[in-house]
Amino acid sequence: MSARDAILNRLRHRSGGELTAPARDFSVLERPQWSTGEKVRRFREAIEPVHGEVHQCPADNWIDCLAEILAQKGTRKLLVGNAGDPGDSLRQAQRGDLPELMIYDEPISSWQAHLFEEVDASLTSTRGGIAETGSLILWPTVAEPRLMSLVPPVHIALLRADQLYTTLHEAIREQDWSAGMPTNALLVSGPSKTADIEQTLAYGVHGPKELIVLILE
Amino acid sequence: MSQQTGASPSDVRQFHPRARAAIENPKIRRNFRSAMDGLMSKRRNAFSGWDLEALRDLGAAIRQNALAQLPDLLEQLEAKLTENGVRVHWAEDGEQACRIVLDICQARKARSVIKGKSMVSEEMDLNHYLEARDIEALESDLGEYIVQLAHETPSHIIMPAIHKNTGEISELMHEKTGTERSDDVEYLTASARQQLREKFMAADVGISGVNFAVAQTGTLCLVENEGNGRMTTTVPPCHIAVTGIEKVVPTLEDVTALLALLTRSATGQHITTYVNMISGPRKTEELDGPEEVHLVLVDNGRSGIYQDDQLLDTLRCIRCGACMNHCPVYTRIGGHAYGTTYPGPIGKILMPHLLGLDETRHLPSASSLCGACGEVCPVKIPIPDLLVRLRQESVNGDQLHPARVRGHGSKRHAGEALAWKTWQWVHAHPAAYRMGTALASRFNRLQPGKLGAWTRFRTAPRLASKTLHQRLKERDS
Numbered sequence: 001m002s003a004r005d006a007i008l009n010r011l012r013h014r015s016g017g018e019l020t021a022p023a024r025d026f027s028v029l030e031r032p033q034w035s036t037g038e039k040v041r042r043f044r045e046a047i048e049p050v051h052g053e054v055h056q057c058p059a060d061n062w063i064d065c066l067a068e069i070l071a072q073k074g075t076r077k078l079l080v081g082n083a084g085d086p087g088d089s090l091r092q093a094q095r096g097d098l099p100e101l102m103i104y105d106e107p108i109s110s111w112q113a114h115l116f117e118e119v120d121a122s123l124t125s126t127r128g129g130i131a132e133t134g135s136l137i138l139w140p141t142v143a144e145p146r147l148m149s150l151v152p153p154v155h156i157a158l159l160r161a162d163q164l165y166t167t168l169h170e171a172i173r174e175q176d177w178s179a180g181m182p183t184n185a186l187l188v189s190g191p192s193k194t195a196d197i198e199q200t201l202a203y204g205v206h207g208p209k210e211l212i213v214l215i216l217e
Numbered sequence: 218m219s220q221q222t223g224a225s226p227s228d229v230r231q232f233h234p235r236a237r238a239a240i241e242n243p244k245i246r247r248n249f250r251s252a253m254d255g256l257m258s259k260r261r262n263a264f265s266g267w268d269l270e271a272l273r274d275l276g277a278a279i280r281q282n283a284l285a286q287l288p289d290l291l292e293q294l295e296a297k298l299t300e301n302g303v304r305v306h307w308a309e310d311g312e313q314a315c316r317i318v319l320d321i322c323q324a325r326k327a328r329s330v331i332k333g334k335s336m337v338s339e340e341m342d343l344n345h346y347l348e349a350r351d352i353e354a355l356e357s358d359l360g361e362y363i364v365q366l367a368h369e370t371p372s373h374i375i376m377p378a379i380h381k382n383t384g385e386i387s388e389l390m391h392e393k394t395g396t397e398r399s400d401d402v403e404y405l406t407a408s409a410r411q412q413l414r415e416k417f418m419a420a421d422v423g424i425s426g427v428n429f430a431v432a433q434t435g436t437l438c439l440v441e442n443e444g445n446g447r448m449t450t451t452v453p454p455c456h457i458a459v460t461g462i463e464k465v466v467p468t469l470e471d472v473t474a475l476l477a478l479l480t481r482s483a484t485g486q487h488i489t490t491y492v493n494m495i496s497g498p499r500k501t502e503e504l505d506g507p508e509e510v511h512l513v514l515v516d517n518g519r520s521g522i523y524q525d526d527q528l529l530d531t532l533r534c535i536r537c538g539a540c541m542n543h544c545p546v547y548t549r550i551g552g553h554a555y556g557t558t559y560p561g562p563i564g565k566i567l568m569p570h571l572l573g574l575d576e577t578r579h580l581p582s583a584s585s586l587c588g589a590c591g592e593v594c595p596v597k598i599p600i601p602d603l604l605v606r607l608r609q610e611s612v613n614g615d616q617l618h619p620a621r622v623r624g625h626g627s628k629r630h631a632g633e634a635l636a637w638k639t640w641q642w643v644h645a646h647p648a649a650y651r652m653g654t655a656l657a658s659r660f661n662r663l664q665p666g667k668l669g670a671w672t673r674f675r676t677a678p679r680l681a682s683k684t685l686h687q688r689l690k691e692r693d694s
Contacts, residue, residue, distance in 0.1 A: 003516075004307035007462065010520040011288040016529070019285035022278045028271040029474060046487060082504075108452075108505040112418055133488040145504040146451050150444060169473040177469050181434045183301075183499065183506060184451070187492035192444035194406060195484075196360035196376060198383045199252055202406040205359055206413065207444025207491070 029169045031132065039131035039164040040215060046134025050190035051203055052211050059216040062158065063089065067097045069156070069212060070121065075099045079115075079122040079152055081144035086123055086158050104145055115147060121154035128163035129213075130171055135189040136213065137171060139182045146184050155208040157188070161217045228556035229572060232579040239550040245380060249551050252379050256542040259485025260593070276478045277597035280533035283466045287523065290432040290465045291514065297435030301497035303510045311341035314515045318343060318424065318457055321511055322352055325455055327421035331413075333439070333449035334358040335426030336374055336536060337459045337515055340558045340571070343424070354424075357413050357445040359406065366393045372552030374559060375483050375538040380551055413445070423449035423507070427460035428535070429475060430512075433468045437512065439493040440479060442486075447493050456507040458495075462514050463532040475535055478595035482537040518570045525621055527606055531566050533596040538563075540590035540600060546583055555580065562590035566603040573624030574611050581607035654684045 001009070034042065044054050057065035070078065078098070080087035082105035090101060102119060124144050127137040136157050140146040149155050165171035168187070172178070177185075192207030203209055239245050264272075283290060295305045308314035314337075322330065330352055332338065344354040344365070356365045360377035364370065366389055371377030378386065383400050390396040396408045425446055429438040437458050439446045450456045466472060480486045499506035522528050541547040541561025552560035557568040557577070565580040574581075581604045590600040609615075612633070613626035620626060643649050657664075661680040668677050683691075 002307070003309045003313060006309060007307055007514075007516045007520055008288050008291065011291070011462075011523055015524040016526045019281075019529075021282040021285035024278045024282055024471075025271075025275060026470065026474065028268055028275055029477070050490070104504060106504065109454075112452075116414060116418060135488055135492075140506075142500075142502050142504065145506075146447075147505045150447050150451065167473070168476070169470065172469050172473060178433055181436050181494065181496040183495070183497040183503065185436075185494040185496070186447075187488065188490065189488045190490050192442070193490055194359045194443045196358070196363065196378055196443075197386050197402045197405060198248075198381075199255060199376075199379075200383070200402040202403050205406050205410055205443045205445070206357070206448055 026169070029167060031166045031170075034131060034166055036161050036164065039166065040161055040217075042131040043129055043134050043164060043215070046132065047190060047211075047213065048134075050134070050193070052134060052190045052213060054213045054215060056161075056215045056217055059160070062086075062214055062216055063093055063095070063098075065214055066090075066123070066156065067095065070099055071097065073121070073154065075120045075154070077102050077118055077120045079104055079119045079148060081124065081141075081148065083143040084125075086125055087143070090123070104148060108145070108147060115151050119152040121156060122148045122152040123156045123158070124148050126157050126159050126163070127175070128165055128171060129159045130166075130168050130187070131164050132167045133187075133189055135168070135187040137175075138186040138188055140184050140186070141182070149186065149188060150207050153204065153208055154210045154212065155188075155191075156212045156214065158214050158216060161215050229568070229576050230579070231556060232554065232583065235554040235556065236550045236583070239554045244382070245551045246549060248380055248382060249548050252376070253542050253548045256485065260482055260539060260542070261485075263481035263485040263487060272474070272478060273595055273597050275474050276535075276595045277533065279466065279471045279474055280535070280596045283471065284463065284523070284529060284532055286467070287463070287465070290467060291462060293432040294430055294435060294465050295514075297432065298497075298512060301435045303435065303497055303512055306511060306513045308513055308515045308517075310517045311343075311515070314341050314459060314513050314517070315343055315346040317513050318459070319347065319350060319352075321455070321457055321509075322347070322422055325421060325509075327352060327455070329353040329416070329420050330355070330422045330424055331416055331420035331449055331453060332356050332358075332361070333423065333425035333446040334361055334377075334441070335424065335459055336371075336558065337426055337461055337517075338424060339371065340517060341459070341515065343459075355413075355416055355420075357417070357449055358441075359409055359443060359445075362409060362413065363389065366390065370553070370558070372560065373538060373541065374536055374563075380553065413448075417448045417452045420453040422455045422457060423451075423453040424457045424459065425449050427458050427464055427512075428479070429472050430460060430465045431467075431469055431472060432465055435496055436469070437495045438472055438476075439495070440476065440489050440491070441493070442490040444491060447491055450493065450495055451506055454507055455509040455511075456495075456498075457511045457513065459513045459515060462516055462519050463534075475596075479535050479537050482539040482593065482595040521623075522570050528570070528603065528622070530598050531570070531603060533598050534563055534567070535596060536563075537595055539593045539595065543589040543593045545585065545587060545589070555583075562600045562604075563598075566598075566600055566607065569607055569610075569622055569624070574607065574622050575624030575627035577624075578611055578628050581611060651686070654686070658682055658684050658687075 079102045191211040194205040306317045347354040363378040372380040428440045498510040547561040569577045610620040610622045610625040611628040
């Protein structure tokens with residue numbers, strides 16, 4: 001008998017007999033419906049103590065916001081996706097006050113060392129955010145691959161205020177995640193961190209050292 | 218077998234001398250005391266404003282519900298993952314699981330493996346297995362990396378290097394990697410980042426654990442703060458996830474509640490920096506992610522635990538570590554004294570199944586039964602009840618509680634059994650009872666002053682000169 005069949009067989013023919021499944025009451029996860037303003041406030045309250053940097057920007061003028069932040073940081077190379085927003089908007093803006101744009105349009109194997117060593121910051125979209133925990137929802141795509149939000153030392157994410165959900169429970173239901181998941185989905189709630197050396201917090205251990213969220217209103 | 222457990226049986230049997238040594242080591246006691254105090258207060262704060270009892274009830278119900286349909290869920294998970302392009306393997310024990318991982322590595326001609334944190338791989342002793350076959354296996358979680366540099370095992374399931382302070386880690390990194398000595402944690406962390414990034418880029422295979430596996434969507438959820446888990450599962454061309462068979466839940470909705478409990482119970486965080494949900498390998502048109510994803514489902518004794526209605530509760534565990542953070546024994550002796558993969562209260566109820574009660578005979582007794590572990594457990598595992606059950610098993614219990622754990626009865630002594638048989642008989646025969654207690658009170662000076670282990674740290678109790686019956690009779694007359 002294969003290991004699979006042997007294991008399943010033992011589980012199916014339990015000596016203690018069949019088990020009954022208790023009911024699950026999820027009402028403890030329900031929260032009052034917060035207004036968008038309240039959700040933005042809560043999001044900031046949750047993410048800022050873990051070093052998430054948040055800027056609220058007008059939705060039609062976020063590039064100004066971005067340019068100012070990048071200039072302050074002295075960013076020289078900014079990585080953007082290969083199609084769709086926000087990469088397309090930046091490319092079309094053709095502004096002189098933005099850093100050099102790098103486009104993620106080749107398989108990782110052909111430029112891995114460049115990605116790890118040359119990129120100063122990346123810019124991605126999000127599928128929304130979670131107010132209760134200060135989390136960004138990212139579903140990496142062909143246009144915005146997985147490593148964009150992981151390898152560069154600074155990750156900048158655009159979050160539309162009207163795509164803020166109160167809880168993860170609500171986001172999963174509203175966006176109908178159970179209908180099908182992408183190869184990789186992520187919740188990101190701050191820059192990479194560790195407390196493995198004597199419980200002392202240090203940021204940027206493996207992933208980005210800084211996470212900057214532009215909330216578009 | 219020692220290969221499968223991360224600690225040899227003699228290690229486990231040395232519990233008492235090691236616990237004593239740990240108690241006499243002020244540095245260990247200080248490191249653990251301050252860490253556990255911090256974790257307890259962070260957990261308390263993280264749940265403020267929550268109806269914690271209702272949330273724990275939900276956590277328990279979710280785990281019980283999942284276990285009730287375990288074989289169906291595993292088949293559903295396998296079918297869904299296969300449909301998503303993930304290859305699913307089954308292993309009866311750690312040795313088989315190691316073999317499966319090795320076969321995948323060899324098929325890819327892999328020379329180096331980078332690992333995310335996985336307690337199941339510690340259970341399998343995977344690193345030694347691979348290294349003995351010329352495959353480098355490097356831990357990338359900072360705590361695990363430190364522990365590996367020191368050739369040690371984790372002393373806590375969430376914070377593997379909690380037994381070391383900054384000075385010790387600095388010295389270790391200097392000696393092993395040439396990092397400048399420093400008491401600046403940021404510097405040490407940045408230095409490890411640099412070293413490990415090179416390894417991520419060069420690794421042929423990434424190996425991770427799994428926190429929750431979702432049957433409905435075929436999704437593997439990994440919870441972490443550092444990003445090493447994401448690196449491990451995204452950068453190398455092949456990702457192998459290893460997990461115990463009990464980690465499967467039906468839906469993503471189940472994950473939301475368990476996640477809320479897990480991170481708050483473990484480190485007092487509302488959520489970890491990353492929740493990484495993997496449902497398949499890189500699609501043809503995608504530009505990154507592993508080309509191959511494998512899941513190894515490891516039994517290693519779990520289906521045995523599953524047979525018994527009471528012991529089954531052990532399998533609810535979501536590995537948060539709250540039981541050890543709140544355990545007065547763990548806090549004083551630290552994780553290494555146990556000599557097992559899983560230390561603390563959860564280790565005491567899990568390891569006897571993995572190693573047998575004969576090897577782990579000291580563990581179920583290494584508890585004051587204060588109940589703190591059961592009170593904080595996010596999925597309401599009745600840990601104290603299970604400790605009592607295992608104590609019964611280790612002396613073979615009685616007719617009401619037939620023993621079933623491997624190695625049961627190993628602590629049974631004929632003398633002790635006879636003493637209790639006599640005790641039982643005396644209490645069922647009033648005349649004998651009266652005569653016995655009267656004689657014992659009359660000759661209480663003959664009672665021995667030394668009662669083995671009991672009187673090593675306590676004075677022996679002395680029988681009163683009159684029995685309670687006699688006193689009451691005198692009072693009433």
